[in-house]
Amino acid sequence: MNKHEVAHILDEIGTLLSLKGENPFKIRAYQNAARAVENLSEDLQVVVDEERLEEIPGIGKKIALKITALVNTGKLPYFEKLKKSIPPGLLDLLNVPGLGGKKIKALYQKLRIKTKKDLIEACKKGRIARLKGFGQKTQDNILSNIAKIETYGKRVYWWDAEKNAQSILEEIASHKDVSEAEIAGSFRRNLETVGDLDILVSSSHPEKVMEWFVKRPWVEKVLAKGPTKSSVLLKTGLQVDLRVIPKKQFAAALIYFTGSKEHNIRIRTKANILGVTLSEYGLEPLTGARLKKAAQRLTPKVLSTEEAIYKFLGMKFIPPELREDMGEVEAALKKKIPELVEYKDIKGAFHCHTTDSDGHNTLQEMVEAAQKLKWQYIGISDHSKSSFQANGMDEKRLFDQTKRIKKLNGSKKFSTYVFAGLECDILLNGKLDFPDRVLKELDFVIVSVHRSFNLDEKTMTARIIKAIENPYTTMLGHLTGRLLLKRDAYAVNIPKVIDACIANKVIIELNASPMRLDMDWRFWHKASDKGLKCSINPDAHSVAELEYVRAGVNVARKGWLEKKDIFNTLTLAKVLAYLKKR
DSSP, X not given: OOHHHHHHHHHHHHHHHHXXXXXXXXXXXXXXXXXXXXXXXXXXXXXXXXXXXXXXXXXXXXXXXXXXXXHHHSOOHHHHHHHHTSOHHHHHHTTSTTOOHHXXXXXXXXXXXXXXXXXXXXXXXXXXXXXTTTOHHHHHHHHHHHHHHHHHTTOEEHXXXXXXXXXXXXXXXXXXXXXXXXXXXXXXXXXXXESEEEEEEEOSOHHHHHHHHTTOTTEEEEEEEOSSEEEEEETTSXXXXXXXXXXXGHHHHHHHHHSOHHHHHHHHHHHXXXXXXXXXTEEEEOSSGXXXXXXXXXXXXXXXXXXXXXXXXTOOOOOGGGOSSSSHHHHXXXXXXXXXXXXXXXXXXXXXXXXXXXXXXXXXXXXXXXXXXXXXXXXXXOBBTTOGGGTXXXXXXXXXXXXXXXXXXXXXXXXXXXXXXXXXXXXXXXXXXXXXXXXXXXXXXXXXXXXXXXXXXXXXXXXXXXXXXXXXXXXEOSTTOOBTTTBOOOOOOHHHHHHHHHHTTOEEEEXXXXXXXXXXXXXXXXXXXXXXXXXXXXXXXXXXXXXXXXXXXXXXXXXXXBGGGBGXXXXXXXXXXXXXXX
16 A cells, blocks of 8 residues: 555544544544655655654554554554444545534434434434534534535536546547547536536437447446437446537537537527527528528538637637636627637646645655646745644744755756745734745745635635735635535635735736636636736646646636736746746
8 A cells, every 4th residue: 555545544544533432632643643644755665664654753653553554465454343333324424514523423422313314304303403512503504515515416527527538539539430529518618517528429320329339338327328319427427428410510519519508698699680590500591581691691611610600600719618608709799809828838837735745746756747747947835834734834844945945956957947935824813824034035925724714704805815915925825715516615705805916916826726726717807807917826736736737727718818817827037037026
């Protein structure tokens, strides 16, 4: 077992112990050991072989023996026995936001609640509200959070869907009876999460394509099968709908099945004004002699591509990402669709973690990975001391890291330049986790909220704005704290925060983690028009997660952002000059 697998099991043991009501110190011992293992900068197997586990702070003799067993055998009888001692349904309750080990134990002991079904029934009967330590508000929150879980369960991250999408599309496109193939729907519009994949193909032999499609090895279950449309469930749980369209209708169908409902209504209205109807079946003339001229213009060329159809409607081509009815139709009619940022425009990225806090890779490994991506620079920003759950750094460790970064830059070992930064916690009163005398020694500072999410909107907004007004704040991290499909954004006045950032020349990051994608794309268009700068940051905790920048670019495009709006499209020389001036 590697360190990540071992850390996960140690953390799970801590959770199971909390469900059993064990001593808090014992629970914390396993949680601390999990963090110690996760943040280990050397090979865990080597440490085990050399019997040095007990030298690591946070790992005692008993836990060291358990780690050794896991690493050498892949098994731990203690863990298996512990799992069997917990009713299976209780573990499922841990997925309900707001319910931890202590509360679940109380629900089980006092109300004999074992499953989510039991929990819902108890809430509906008001039994939770009457339970000491819970109350009406907790009961309402439990029901609300369960409803959200049900909704979330029907969608997947765009990033995860892509793992299936591209390989499936390539396989379908290679079929001898398929002339064109494209993914449509919310996936093509780069929405943060998707419910299913809509794939369109053009073929003169739809039955053959359908027969082949439903028998692919990646199909877990056939949900429906017809001559021109079939739906299957992948082994990953994602639904894929395949439609076969005649070649002459393909472009119109692609527009129809890509755009949001509201976007499609807008362009159909425009088509009607011009004397034609636009549907998944193509452009067709409306009836009446006065519309004969419109009909004459509907040549095969007009119907051949999406670009040609938009041109016929008097519009500049609208990229799929923008088809959300948020001003793109008006912009297209005025020929003012922006030149959207592309992944190739990115010159580097900030907000990257290493093993100095809760990252999985060392400083050198992260820089080496950035160099392989041909980035000109990378900004290292490990957690500050208040994020103890993420092994946040104190002043001594921070300055030690800064010295190592300067030494690495001086060695010229890598062509990628390293900026020394920090993801600094915004404390409850809006102050930052380190004093100015520490922050001024860094190249950049990202400020973020990591706890106390339940403040009212006014208080949270004031808290964040105070941090923005610190003269050493360079960027604001994950503005709303949301975790897609897991946790809603906390209450905050986003327009006020945007205005504060513009006034204080603070950049707002577009956190490119597929689980965050925060600030939401719906705010970027107006914000960038007002002068707000964006930095597409991966919030990377491993070398693999540097690739998250691609997901960030997708969302930046949905937010109408151009290369000029993105801080990390600047060259190294320009970034150096900007940060020096700051």
